[in-house]
Amino acid sequence: VNDAEASEFCDRIRDRLVGSLTLTCGDRGVAEELAQDTLVRVWERWSHVRRTDSPEGWTFRTAFNLAGSWGRRRSAERRANRRSTSAVAQPPADLTDVEAVRRAVSGLPERQRAVIVARFYLGHDVASAAALLGCAPGTVKAATHQAIANLRASGLVTDIPEEADAP
Amino acid sequence: MTQLEALLDRAADSGPIRFDTADVRRRVVRRRRWRRSAAAAAAVLVLVAAVAASARRPDQVGQTRGAGEPSGVAALLGRWTAVSITGGTASQQLDTRLEVLDAEIARQQDEVSRSQEGSPERQAAVDGLTDLYARRADLQTTPHADEYIEFRADGTLGGNDGCTGFGGHWRLEGAQLVVGALASDGIDCAPAFERTLRRVLETKPTVTPASRAGTIVLMSPAGTVVLGGRDNQIESELMADELDGVVKVTFHTPRSLASGSQRTLATWTAATSVEPAISAWVQIAIDGLPDDCRLESIPRWEELSADIATGSWDTTPRWDHRRGESTGDRAIRRDVPASCAGSYTMVLLLSTDFVAAHIVTERVPITIG
Numbered sequence: 001v002n003d004a005e006a007s008e009f010c011d012r013i014r015d016r017l018v019g020s021l022t023l024t025c026g027d028r029g030v031a032e033e034l035a036q037d038t039l040v041r042v043w044e045r046w047s048h049v050r051r052t053d054s055p056e057g058w059t060f061r062t063a064f065n066l067a068g069s070w071g072r073r074r075s076a077e078r079r080a081n082r083r084s085t086s087a088v089a090q091p092p093a094d095l096t097d098v099e100a101v102r103r104a105v106s107g108l109p110e111r112q113r114a115v116i117v118a119r120f121y122l123g124h125d126v127a128s129a130a131a132l133l134g135c136a137p138g139t140v141k142a143a144t145h146q147a148i149a150n151l152r153a154s155g156l157v158t159d160i161p162e163e164a165d166a167p
Numbered sequence: 168m169t170q171l172e173a174l175l176d177r178a179a180d181s182g183p184i185r186f187d188t189a190d191v192r193r194r195v196v197r198r199r200r201w202r203r204s205a206a207a208a209a210a211v212l213v214l215v216a217a218v219a220a221s222a223r224r225p226d227q228v229g230q231t232r233g234a235g236e237p238s239g240v241a242a243l244l245g246r247w248t249a250v251s252i253t254g255g256t257a258s259q260q261l262d263t264r265l266e267v268l269d270a271e272i273a274r275q276q277d278e279v280s281r282s283q284e285g286s287p288e289r290q291a292a293v294d295g296l297t298d299l300y301a302r303r304a305d306l307q308t309t310p311h312a313d314e315y316i317e318f319r320a321d322g323t324l325g326g327n328d329g330c331t332g333f334g335g336h337w338r339l340e341g342a343q344l345v346v347g348a349l350a351s352d353g354i355d356c357a358p359a360f361e362r363t364l365r366r367v368l369e370t371k372p373t374v375t376p377a378s379r380a381g382t383i384v385l386m387s388p389a390g391t392v393v394l395g396g397r398d399n400q401i402e403s404e405l406m407a408d409e410l411d412g413v414v415k416v417t418f419h420t421p422r423s424l425a426s427g428s429q430r431t432l433a434t435w436t437a438a439t440s441v442e443p444a445i446s447a448w449v450q451i452a453i454d455g456l457p458d459d460c461r462l463e464s465i466p467r468w469e470e471l472s473a474d475i476a477t478g479s480w481d482t483t484p485r486w487d488h489r490r491g492e493s494t495g496d497r498a499i500r501r502d503v504p505a506s507c508a509g510s511y512t513m514v515l516l517l518s519t520d521f522v523a524a525h526i527v528t529e530r531v532p533i534t535i536g
Contacts, residue, residue: 010191011188018179020179022179022181035186040191043192098177098178101178120169120175121175121176123172156174
């Protein structure tokens, strides 16, 4: 029964999980790998996960943690590369270029990235995003405000509803 | 839908996803199977190591008569700070201990099933079983000492037979290697490697330069033992979280390196005890590089160590076991400018798993000239 339930849950959540991780990491291949890692963990702990308040929240928190660890691994390489190559001016963001959108989102600090994905990709409001990410609603609001300011600065977005941006 | 939501929707969608729930199920099943056979996996590792060792020796022995190679043993030894022989029975000892524990666990399981539900005997038996499982987990996850003996340029030697350490002195009489009495730290734990080594050394083996640069061979009536080489050879082993498996990586690094284009800073060979259900990353960093020395993608150790100390360990996935082959040779080659000249410590890192990862670090000297 547990395996059947876990399988059904994984089936249901897979697409949104891969999508969220694609935005978080900026790389579809890595996102699929992390999503599989996440779902394996969910499956193995299903008897615990199914009893939590929000199995979905548990899953996305695990996924964002995995993505955060992956991102930290990458940062050393980026630093070393920056050191060994001269700075290159970044071209302006192109709204038709999905890679530019991924770069902009995945370049946000970890918390802001998770909040943007939870609210504007997964469609959670402040309260449910807070429950999903395991933090206070105030933290979600503040991180949303900062993330949107960063995305505006990158020239990627111009049209943000006022209530979404409220600190 | 806002502009941001539309952008994110488009950026998140890249066509069909290349795995499905059946793939996840297969990985879960494989991990469950692995847990049930963790001890067997350790035995496989021993086998891999033994096969690798036996495959290496005849090859190198066969080259001992090669032409154009270093002729003076003393001169050859003079270029080293130390050479090592690594043994192969520590893991076998571990395996034996696991077998003993498994037998105890089986007996205790019988005890539990025979005792009456809810009785104090049942509770005691369950406690005993829990303790045995904990001991087994400790045994599997606590790194056991590698067996080795190291001959140092200052005439001392030191080693570990996988349980107890020992030390002594060595010298060359002509081409003969003479080792004095070995003192051990007195722990009684069946020092099979030390005994074997004593038997080999007591025969005063002949030291012969091999055709492979920096390698010498000890010829003895009991057989042939290969002493390391001029390069550093470091073996690292770690076990991933949740008994995913064991990864063993052998690094080879040059002790000295001329500046120039595409110099080899390190090569490594890796083996895992399980099919690529486990990822391992290797990385090198260099301690003390001057500011004007730039080596592409090679971090300074001071940067990396600060991150490791704070728990936000930053290692670069130079090689991903899961994505790449299960075994294979790899090399890090970089342009090394003359501004990098100097003597440094190279730090080799091996890590695994995305979360709560273990890191193994080894330090070796390197001179860039």
